[in-house]
Amino acid sequence: MLSSVRRGKITMLELLFILMLLFSGPTLSKLSRTKGKHWKGGSRLRQEDFPPRIVEHPSDVIVSKGEPTTLNCKAEGRPTPTIEWYKDGERVETDKDDPRSHRMLLPSGSLFFLRIVHGRRSKPDEGSYVCVARNYLGEAVSRNASLEVACE
Template sequence: MFSCLLRGRGTVAIQACRSRLRQEDSPPRIVEHPSDLIVSKGEPATLNCKAEGRPAPTVEWYKDGERVETDRDNPRSHRMLLPSGSLFFLRIVHGRRSKPDDGSYVCVARNYLGEAVSHNASLEVA
């Protein structure tokens, strides 16, 4: 941005510079989709997701249409959002009455230009 500002002076030069920077921005796109998993109760697991875009998109996960709570929302959560955008389970939780990890997952990448949704991936507990 500084080289752009140095070429001209005044408001017109700044507006032209901002316009060019925005043209280089791009909407998110999913470059690595999650795959179906079958995991034993109590074992760790990872649902992969990688997104590209400019500015770098934020990633959120949804299970059966509901937003997944991760360690960023609750430090005691057994689910972690990795810097890559993948969803890591410290251990798969599965009980007689509660099956909080079993279901269909998608990752959603967003920036100011839009959003991209991954393919569905199922996580089944063996």
């Protein structure tokens, strides 16, 4: 092949080989989209991934015993971050951990209390809460929000 290139001539077979190399990769017109992020053929055509950031922080709340309430938290990131809640530094158990729990993690990332539990000796819902958003690029922590139970 080198000898024919040096002479300035390319055989039909060599030309065919070069064209096959140039056009053998996947082309966008021949590919079909799958699940919005990947193209068949192995090429990735998607926006850049980025670490989580909190776009809605929880706010302090005062609520009566036995009443429902919600602590809001919303995060952005790519891939979509997972949300976990912590009360006074300890991870909060939700219905995903225990189906009998009175706390639910909503799809938005907010923490919903079916009813506020508060007793004379035990105050399991009262405290300082933060939400933590995580993906493989990092984590973001919300501001603290206090949940207080109103005196009866």
